[in-house]
Amino acid sequence: MTIESDAAPPPHIPERVRTALGLSPSGPHYAFYRHKGLVRAAHWINALCLAILLMSGLNIFNAHTALYWGKSSQFDHPILMLGSYYNDDGAVTRGVTTIFGHPFTTTGLLGASKEDGALTGRGFPSWATLPGPNWLAMARQWHFAFAWLLVINALVFFIYGIWSRHFARDLAPTRQDIAHLPREIVDHARLKFPHGEEARHYNALQKLAYCLVIFILGPLIVLTGLTMSPTMDSAFPVLLEIFGGRQSARTIHFLCAFGFFGFFIVHIVMVILSGSWNNLRSMITGWYVIRGRKPS
């Protein structure tokens, strides 16, 4: 007796595509518990905080769209300035970004952008700032609230990372990592990512990127933020010496923010290219699928 089935066979998805999408491979594979609960929670709280801090920070910046170096503002010599030009009728015609005295036309994005349909003079555009309209009082309150959450989250993560040896075991680059670095850079440039057993550990580039963000950018952005507070300057004047003054601290704070933004972009691209769903699932449920047989 023969049974005929009308059901179509499962669609054949090439292995390369399956891997890129992060689907389970058709061959042997097993799930591996990659991220502990606390790390996952800290990751998503961080993601929320950084998004809100960046956007509310841009709104705060819009209250004075220039950066300086030193103790105070040398208004004639900004490092960076976002400005706009007006015509005789008072309408905004052009947005200009000036970096070290060199002007660039950035109409539509920086200096002047559309707000309610009309070109308006403002540093960063309303779609990038939180709240949307220029609203310094409210943006500051969002910024400080989520700065607290970020710092508390970071403290919990640091204590956990040291206590559980997560930092020492998973993040600290080894001698081997450094030796493999050149090859890894080439592999990453070719979008060739570690698979199988190798994917159980962070590779050297990942370790360096995470260490840079966690141990350098993070503390730097918190400390430069505190340096902008006149009361904190009275409690810890050494902050001003470290960063070369309040306006330098403000500039470093801004650069760190864009450092975080750059990390975010690279991070998202890497997550997508190296197996979107597998990566995303592992940061939600903890489980990451590895190709090959489970080592005994």
Place this chain on the structure above:
Amino acid sequence: MTDRRGFLGRALAGASTLLLGGCYDLSQAPWFVGALGKVEDLTHSAQSLFAGPQTLAPEFTKADIAPVFRANGTLDPGTPEYAGHVSSGFKNWRVSVTGLVAHPLSLSMDDLRRMPTRTQITRHDCVEGWSCIGEWTGPQLSRILAAAAPKPEARYAVFYCADPMTAEGDPSHFYYESLELSEAMHPQTILAYQMNGKPLAVPHGAPVRLRAERQLGYKQPKYVQRIDLVTDFSTIQGGKGGYWEDLGYTWYGGI
């Protein structure tokens, strides 16, 4: 390619509009604004814990003084009364100390000039983000308050100023600010009548302005006429303790 980029741009902008719309609504929801107020209290407590009542704001050298010190907010009160004071050289200007004090005071500019002064070169930090360094001279507010003898229930010093901020006839007509008493008694909190060795100019608050060096600029009112000691400020004007506070800025201005 351009189309695809345009689409991506629009998609991103669309997503951010949705997110921002939500944040904008939250910014107007009473429960959320209330929660943000709790964060302000937390920041205030934490900073007070680190700074205490006596830590000094950094002081600078004459070489650091800004060639052009930016004036912000009111640049000239512009009222006939104030214009009269300017033309008479502030001969009749009085700074009174009222409210919860044993000895109310009414001081002329000469009275202030006869007092021992403090001169300090400090950094002025505007809430907008810029800073200017200037030299300020005037009597410590702590001396004036000591002479007035605050009653034990006095918690805040409320400063009333001569610069009108809203349309005439509006009850909340003039600039006002408040500091907690410990900040008012801080050694660097002075009633400055000189800036960079010269009498205070009109854009900077002539004849006398407050300097509270651990606070942002809006906490340091210009054109000061009256200092009122109170237990709480919830019944004064908008009830939030200052002109900018009534418009949504935090009362705590140390950050």
